[in-house]
Structures are given as structure tokens and as C-alpha cells.
Amino acid sequence: MSDLSRSQMEAIFEATKACRALNESSEKKSASLKGKTVINLFFENSTRTRTSFEIAGKRLSADVINISKGGSSVSKGETLLDTAKNLQAMNPDVIVLRHPSAGAAYHLTQILEAHVINAGDGAHEHPTQGLLDLMTVKDRKGQLEGLQVGIVGDIAHSRVARSNLIGFQKFGAEVTLIGPKSLVPESFKDLGAKLSYDFRKSIPQLDVIMMLRIQTERLKTSPFPSLREYARFFGLNRSLMEKAKPDVLILHPGPVNRGVELDPEVADGPYSVILDQVKNGVAVRMALLEALVRS
Amino acid sequence: MSDLSRSQMEAIFEATKACRALNESSEKKSASLKGKTVINLFFENSTRTRTSFEIAGKRLSADVINISKGGSSVSKGETLLDTAKNLQAMNPDVIVLRHPSAGAAYHLTQILEAHVINAGDGAHEHPTQGLLDLMTVKDRKGQLEGLQVGIVGDIAHSRVARSNLIGFQKFGAEVTLIGPKSLVPESFKDLGAKLSYDFRKSIPQLDVIMMLRIQTERLKTSPFPSLREYARFFGLNRSLMEKAKPDVLILHPGPVNRGVELDPEVADGPYSVILDQVKNGVAVRMALLEALVRS
Amino acid sequence: MSDLSRSQMEAIFEATKACRALNESSEKKSASLKGKTVINLFFENSTRTRTSFEIAGKRLSADVINISKGGSSVSKGETLLDTAKNLQAMNPDVIVLRHPSAGAAYHLTQILEAHVINAGDGAHEHPTQGLLDLMTVKDRKGQLEGLQVGIVGDIAHSRVARSNLIGFQKFGAEVTLIGPKSLVPESFKDLGAKLSYDFRKSIPQLDVIMMLRIQTERLKTSPFPSLREYARFFGLNRSLMEKAKPDVLILHPGPVNRGVELDPEVADGPYSVILDQVKNGVAVRMALLEALVRS
Numbered sequence: 001m002s003d004l005s006r007s008q009m010e011a012i013f014e015a016t017k018a019c020r021a022l023n024e025s026s027e028k029k030s031a032s033l034k035g036k037t038v039i040n041l042f043f044e045n046s047t048r049t050r051t052s053f054e055i056a057g058k059r060l061s062a063d064v065i066n067i068s069k070g071g072s073s074v075s076k077g078e079t080l081l082d083t084a085k086n087l088q089a090m091n092p093d094v095i096v097l098r099h100p101s102a103g104a105a106y107h108l109t110q111i112l113e114a115h116v117i118n119a120g121d122g123a124h125e126h127p128t129q130g131l132l133d134l135m136t137v138k139d140r141k142g143q144l145e146g147l148q149v150g151i152v153g154d155i156a157h158s159r160v161a162r163s164n165l166i167g168f169q170k171f172g173a174e175v176t177l178i179g180p181k182s183l184v185p186e187s188f189k190d191l192g193a194k195l196s197y198d199f200r201k202s203i204p205q206l207d208v209i210m211m212l213r214i215q216t217e218r219l220k221t222s223p224f225p226s227l228r229e230y231a232r233f234f235g236l237n238r239s240l241m242e243k244a245k246p247d248v249l250i251l252h253p254g255p256v257n258r259g260v261e262l263d264p265e266v267a268d269g270p271y272s273v274i275l276d277q278v279k280n281g282v283a284v285r286m287a288l289l290e291a292l293v294r295s
Numbered sequence: 296m297s298d299l300s301r302s303q304m305e306a307i308f309e310a311t312k313a314c315r316a317l318n319e320s321s322e323k324k325s326a327s328l329k330g331k332t333v334i335n336l337f338f339e340n341s342t343r344t345r346t347s348f349e350i351a352g353k354r355l356s357a358d359v360i361n362i363s364k365g366g367s368s369v370s371k372g373e374t375l376l377d378t379a380k381n382l383q384a385m386n387p388d389v390i391v392l393r394h395p396s397a398g399a400a401y402h403l404t405q406i407l408e409a410h411v412i413n414a415g416d417g418a419h420e421h422p423t424q425g426l427l428d429l430m431t432v433k434d435r436k437g438q439l440e441g442l443q444v445g446i447v448g449d450i451a452h453s454r455v456a457r458s459n460l461i462g463f464q465k466f467g468a469e470v471t472l473i474g475p476k477s478l479v480p481e482s483f484k485d486l487g488a489k490l491s492y493d494f495r496k497s498i499p500q501l502d503v504i505m506m507l508r509i510q511t512e513r514l515k516t517s518p519f520p521s522l523r524e525y526a527r528f529f530g531l532n533r534s535l536m537e538k539a540k541p542d543v544l545i546l547h548p549g550p551v552n553r554g555v556e557l558d559p560e561v562a563d564g565p566y567s568v569i570l571d572q573v574k575n576g577v578a579v580r581m582a583l584l585e586a587l588v589r590s
Numbered sequence: 591m592s593d594l595s596r597s598q599m600e601a602i603f604e605a606t607k608a609c610r611a612l613n614e615s616s617e618k619k620s621a622s623l624k625g626k627t628v629i630n631l632f633f634e635n636s637t638r639t640r641t642s643f644e645i646a647g648k649r650l651s652a653d654v655i656n657i658s659k660g661g662s663s664v665s666k667g668e669t670l671l672d673t674a675k676n677l678q679a680m681n682p683d684v685i686v687l688r689h690p691s692a693g694a695a696y697h698l699t700q701i702l703e704a705h706v707i708n709a710g711d712g713a714h715e716h717p718t719q720g721l722l723d724l725m726t727v728k729d730r731k732g733q734l735e736g737l738q739v740g741i742v743g744d745i746a747h748s749r750v751a752r753s754n755l756i757g758f759q760k761f762g763a764e765v766t767l768i769g770p771k772s773l774v775p776e777s778f779k780d781l782g783a784k785l786s787y788d789f790r791k792s793i794p795q796l797d798v799i800m801m802l803r804i805q806t807e808r809l810k811t812s813p814f815p816s817l818r819e820y821a822r823f824f825g826l827n828r829s830l831m832e833k834a835k836p837d838v839l840i841l842h843p844g845p846v847n848r849g850v851e852l853d854p855e856v857a858d859g860p861y862s863v864i865l866d867q868v869k870n871g872v873a874v875r876m877a878l879l880e881a882l883v884r885s
């Protein structure tokens with residue numbers, strides 16, 4: 001997201017609308033990537049993101065190849081480099097990379113001719129998630145400028161939080177990062193964010209609340225006493241919702257831990273735009289693929 | 296199978312013949328599902344059924360997406376619901392669901408806009424298997440009415456047995472469920488089946504014998520002393536075949552445990568229509584996909 | 591490779607050039623396999639070879655189905671036979687088989703109507719690798735006749751070595767098999783190969799050096815004291831390269847164990863044609879698929 005200008009993102013949003021319309025039509029097929037090869041190279045499992053990219057590529061008539069790699073015994077950096085060079089020799093047009101190391105996608109752009117889309121690199125960025133989140137909010141709110149956005153949860157380990165922080169700020173929204181002190185590093189102030197350790201106190205000001213997934217699988221040591229304790233202070237439930245603005249939007253990148261960061265009645269309630277996010281996710285990825293291949 | 300009327304099934308059989316002809320032609324490709332998205336969502340492994348659906352969808356020009364999910368730590372029902380809602384937001388036209396819980400596919404039909412095909416739900420039903428079995432027998436015998444059909448094996452845990460029982464009865468065939476008492480529940484009498492615990496005694500009356508796979512992986516406790524003991528009384532071997540009608544048909548949903556429920560010489564013998572079943576399986580799934588998308 | 595005549599291979603090389611040109615064009619798509627079904631049936635993992643065949647099939651507009659099977663509890667031969675017969679009933683045009691048993695692919699050609707491509711059978715052959723290696727050398731050297739080819743490493747367990755030995759000899763090149771005595775069986779002399787246990791002594795004569803991957807996963811007991819010991823005598827490093835011809839070509843079937851059989855500076859150096867091999871791999875598989883389907 002740090003590479004994209006506001007006007008580039010606006011162009012992507014326009015293209016996304018056209019792709020969304022295609023996805024809601026009867027024949028969801030465009031020939032724009034016919035004869036192009038898209039490789040989904042996933043070093044971390046993500047059925048959801050991989051499926052979204054796979055559908056996006058196929059609806060545009062690309063040849064889509066899925067490669068998933070578990071943890072390897074050899075040094076990851078070396079494996080990634082060799083894997084990527086080998087794939088390049090097969091003449092792909094786009095490589096979609098999900099990798100546990102920050103900077104992995106950028107690294108590939110330096111050595112490959114193929115276009116590279118970052119589908120998540122460690123705790124660094126997840127730009128297509130950021131784009132789909134911005135698009136979802138813009139659609140509902142008309143504009144992003146001046147909005148108060150709260151991102152709640154494990155900020156420290158979240159690439160979604162980083163990509164959204166950067167993206168919302170580029171459009172003139174103000175972002176508050178909310179969570180227990182152990183998960184909201186002071187250093188995020190340098191990126192222009194406001195920090196809050198008290199969700200209940202911050203919620204009345206927010207136009208947009210983005211709840212993050214507690215990814216127990218990513219946490220090496222537990223940063224809070226228990227999930228129940230976490231949910232009590234940083235989960236979003238009906239009682240807390242009573243303090244929120246009447247037109248607040250609730251986002252979540254999924255999959256939701258129901259009863260932890262989000263109560264089921266909130267996840268499925270009228271303020272939730274979680275399924276809009278998923279819908280926009282396929283469309284924004286189609287728009288990106290088309291833009292890259294055309295460039 | 297309980298939802299389908301006899302005339303609906305007959306229409307599927309007619310359409311299946313056309314699909315089978317396509318599959319035996321030189322260019323096995325129809326444009327009837329162009330621009331449609333078919334998701335194979337398999338919560339249980341089944342290379343065979345998944346491959347059959349995948350080939351069916353691709354030959355009709357659909358965009359086919361495979362998703363396989365292992366056992367998850369969270370409550371299965373919740374996971375299925377959230378997974379399905381998320382997939383729905385990606386605008387699929389058909390979701391093919393294999394799930395360990397009875398009623399899972401029906402449950403999805405209540406909440407999704409996409410068409411749902413049940414590719415096996417727990418011990419409840421496996422309707423595409425039932426349809427391909429009926430089709431296979433009808434093809435060979437001309438009609439189903441009045442036939443004596445024996446289904447042999449682990450009736451209690453078999454969705455194949457249930458779907459065939461329902462299907463054959465709708466066409467006026469008579470079904471005998473055969474196996475050790477521990478695997479043939481009395482309650483099946485209420486569904487109109489005859490029960491038999493003596494295969495040797497029942498075999499001379501049968502026009503069709505459907506041998507079920509002993510799925511040791513599904514059995515929680517052993518319902519019989521040993522596989523050898525089971526095979527001795529309920530396996531189909533050459534000696535038992537001598538008591539069968541000269542024009543009997545042998546079916547098996549596969550994969551066969553050779554030497555357990557079926558001796559190799561019977562599985563590969565002249566009465567076996569096991570490979571016809573596989574061939575009709577692809578065609579019947581194509582016919583269903585076309586019917587759903589047209590509806 | 592033992593089945594193919596020199597003129598058949600030359601025809602494949604010509605067709606490969608056309609496919610390579612397609613792969614380097616803007617719209618990498620041919621309709622030559624439209625309506626054909628290609629099944630990649632892999633009983634051993636090989637992301638690289640599977641991806642190469644998958645891309646090849648899709649660029650030719652085939653319907654491509656991937657099936658990967660782990661170790662099964664039942665006797666492998668029986669499983670393979672039943673799996674293959676079942677797949678045949680689904681009317682595939684080509685089955686690409688990777689299997690741990692020597693002769694597996696040949697076995698299938700005897701029972702199936704579909705064309706079968708051997709994508710590696712145990713320690714026996716890996717003919718598409720052989721073809722892409724020959725093609726790569728022919729491209730660079732102009733012709734194969736009279737070349738001195740060294741194949742270095744675990745000859746005993748290498749299907750790549752066998753396929754290349756047979757292939758290079760058919761074109762009049764001379765092949766020296768190089769490695770520790772424990773990995774270079776005397777019996778290869780009967781196939782016309784020269785044997786050497788001293789890489790340093792042999793290297794100055796070689797026009798082509800093919801380094802094999804040390805596949806620790808295939809070795810049941812260790813045939814050499816340590817990887818470091820192996821690398822010292824049979825790894826290719828800069829110091830050894832100084833003794834090589836100035837126009838020597840370095841090949842490796844990948845993935846490279848950097849620092850074991852090949853030093854990084856050699857793998858990435860000017861003599862290395864490793865990425866040409868990968869590029870030719872996709873093209874040679876396209877040429878084969880087209881030739882089989884046309885036949």
C-alpha cells in the first residue's frame with residue numbers, strides 16, 4: 001500500500017466496480033487474461049485468499065496454477081529464490097505470493113520479469129486486503145476523507161492493520177489502533193496512528209471499526225492472560241455496540257473467531273460488511289490482474 | 296434421492312445419455328457452463344468423487360475451484376456456515392458439498408443462493424452415487440420395475456445404501472439389505488426394505504447385487520470378529536456366484552477392497568458393471584450441473 | 591527413452607521449438623488440446639514436474655486434472671491398477687504418471703486406452719527430463735554427436751541418469767558416469783557408459799556436465815561418510831571449474847542442493863543452463879501432448 005498513490009487506488013476502485021458487475025452477471029467471464037499464466041504461490045495456507053485469487057484469474061480466462069508449499073528444512077530465502085527463478089523460466093505473467101517473511105514479494109519483484117502481487121508477507125503488508133477494505137468503506141460511506149477508523153486487536157502481528165493504516169491515511173481518514181498494550185507497539189505513532197488501550201472509551205468516536213482476528217497460531221508467547229480476558233476488553237459485543245455510532249461499519253478480514261473478537265450477533269448484524277469485503281475481494285483482485293497485465 | 300421424483304430422475308437419465316455421448320466423442324467440450332463457477336467443497340477426502348465432479352464441470356466449460364478441508368478444531372457446523380457464506384459472496388453458481396454431517400448439504404440450501412449438490416453427507420445420502428447406480432442398472436436391464444436388488448455390507452453406516460434404497464423403490468424395484476445383524480438395523484424395514492442376514496440364501500433371487508465397501512475408517516468399534524470372518528459370509532466370491540442368476544449385475548461404489556467384499560475374479564468378471572458406474576458418474580454429474588444452471 | 595528413435599526425438603525437438611516460441615509470445619494459448627482431458631497422476635510429490643505438465647496442458651486448452659496420492663496401505667500395484675481403470679472410465683486422453691515403481695507407466699500402457707506419459711518411474715526412467723536435457727544441450731552446442739557428457743552423482747538411484755545415458759548415446763555422444771564407487775554400479779558398463787570415480791581427473795574432457803541431486807530421501811543407507819565429504823570430491827565448485835573446458839555446459843535437473851553438489855556461484859554462473867532446462871521442460875511437454883493427441 002505504501003507504493004500506491006491515492007489516484008492509483010482510485011483507478012483500481014473504478015475498475016473493481018466493473019469487475020463486481022461482471023461477477024453479478026449471468027456469464028461471469030472476460031477474455032482479458034486469455035493466454036496469460038497466473039501462479040498462486042502460497043508458502044502459508046490460506047484457502048480464502050487463494051480461492052479469491054483463483055476465481056479472479058479464472059473469470060478473466062487466465063491459466064491459473066496453484067502451488068502450496070509447507071515449511072521446508074532449507075533456508076526459506078534460498079528456497080524462495082530458487083523456486084521463483086524456476087517458475088520464471090516457465091513464463092508466467094503474474095506470480096501471487098503469500099510468504100511468512102516480510103519483504104518476500106518485494107524481493108521477487110527485483111529478480112523476476114513476471115508481475116508479483118503481494119498476497120501477504122509476514123507481519124508486513126497484505127495490500128489486496130487493504131484495497132478491498134478501503135473499497136468496502138468507500139462504497140458505504142461515499143468517501144474516506146475525515147472518517148475515524150479504529151483497528152482493534154493484535155496490531156503488532158497484523159499485516160492487515162499495517163496495510164489499512166497506510167491506505168486510510170492516504171485518503172485523509174484518521175486511524176486509531178486499539179488493543180492491549182502488549183499488542184499495540186508505541187512505534188506505530190511514528191506512522192501517524194493514534195493509539196488506544198481502551199476500546200470502550202474510543203468506540204463512540206469511530207465511523208469504522210475493523211476487528212482483527214486473534215491468530216493464536218502466530219503468537220509465540222501469549223500476550224494476554226486468556227482469550228476470555230481478551231474478549232472481555234477487546235471483543236465487540238452487543239453491549240459495546242450500544243456505545244457506537246448508529247451508522248458505524250464493522251469489518252473483519254476473516255475468518256472470524258466467533259465469541260472472541262466478535263460476538264455472532266455483531267458479525268451477522270446490520271452494521272457488519274464482512275461479506276461485502278469478500279465480494280469486493282474477488283473484484284479488486286480481478287481489477288489488479290487486469291491492470292498489471294495491461295501495463 | 297428423497298427429493299427427486301421418478302420423472303425428474305428419468306429426465307436426468309436422458310440428459311446423462313447425451314453427456315455420455317459427449318464424453319466418448321473426440322472433443323469432449325460443451326459451452327453450457329461457460330462463465331459459471333462450480334466450487335467443490337470437500338470436508339472429507341474423496342479423490343474419486345472430486346475428480347468426477349471436476350471433470351464434469353470442466354468439460355462443460357465451468358470455472359472449477361477445489362477446496363478441501365481437514366478436520367478443524369472449531370465446531371464443524373459453525374465452520375461450515377461461515378465458510379459457505381464467504382463462498383457465496385464470491386458468486387459461485389454451484390457448490391458441491393461433501394461433509395461428514397448428515398443434513399449438511401440441505402442446511403446450505405436454506406442459506407445460500409447458489410445451487411448445492413450433495414456429494415455425500417455423513418451416513419445420510421449420496422444422491423449422485425444413487426443416480427449413477429440406477430442409470431447403470433437401467434441401461435443394462437432396460438427397466439428397473441420389478442427388479443430384485445440386494446445391497447450387501449455395512450448398511451448402517453452407508454449413505455450409498457440409503458440413496459439406492461430410496462431410488463430403486465421409486466422405480467418399483469424391491470430392495471433387500473443384506474449383512475451381519477450388527478450392520479443391518481431393523482429400522483430399515485420402516486423404509487420398505489427387506490432384510491437378510493444370510494447372503495447365500497438370498498443370492499439366487501437377486502437381479503442386481505450391490506456390494507458395499509467395508510469402510511474400516513468409519514467404524515468406531517468392530518462390528519464383526521475379523522475381516523476374514525466377514526469375507527467368508529458376506530464377501531462375493533466365485534463359489535457364491537454359482538448360486539446367482541446367470542444375468543445378475545454386480546455393482547460396487549468403489550474403491551474395492553479386493554479379497555474382502557469382492558473377490559478379484561468377480562470384480563473383474565463379466566457380471567461386473569463397476570466401470571460403467573464410474574463412466575456414468577461423470578455423465579450424471581454433467582447432466583445435474585446443466586439442469587441446475589438452466590433452472 | 592529406450593522406446594524413442596533418434597528421428598522421433600528430432601521431430602519432438604522441432605515441435606518443442608514452436609511451443610517455446612508460443613510460451614514467449616504475448617498470448618500463450620493454443621486450441622490444439624481443446625476438449626481433451628489430461629490427468630496428472632502423481633504418486634510421489636513433485637511440484638516442479640507437476641507444474642510443468644499442468645502449464646503445458648492448460649496452454650494447449652486441455653482440461654487438466656491433478657491427482658496426488660500419498661503412500662497407501664494396500665499393495666501399490668493393485669492400487670495403481672484399480673485407480674487407472676477407474677480413471678480410464680472417465681475418458682481421459684492422456685494420463686501423466688509419476689510412480690515410485692519402475693515399470694509403472696509401461697504397465698498402464700498395456701491396460702489403458704488413454705495415452706500414458708512416464709513422468710518418472712522409480713529408479714528406472716524420467717524421459718521428459720531426458721528430452722528436455724538433450725534439447726537444451728543441442729540448442730547450445732548445435733549438435734550432440736561426438737560430445738563428451740559427464741553425469742555426476744548418485745547414478746545408481748537416478749532415473750534422470752538412465753534416461754540421459756540412453757538419449758545421449760542414441761545421438762552419438764559419449765557418456766561418462768561419475769561418482770563414488772558405491773553410487774556408480776559396474777553394471778552400467780553394459781549400457782555402453784564409461785565409469786569414473788575421479789571427477790577431478792575426468793572434468794577436463796567434458797563438453798557437458800550434468801550434476802545430479804543428492805536425494806537423501808531416496809537413500810536407504812548412507813553410501814558416503816557425510817555430505818561434506820561427498821561435496822569435497824563430487825561437488826562442483828569454482829576451483830574445479832578452472833579445470834573444465836571454457837565452453838562447458840552445466841546442467842542440473844533441480845532442485846539444487848546449493849553447497850552440496852553445486853556451489854551457488856556455479857549454479858548461477860555463465861556456464862549453467864539450468865533455467866534453460868526448465869523453460870524447455872514446459873515446451874517439450876507441450877510438444878509431447880500434441881504429438882500424442884494427434885496420433
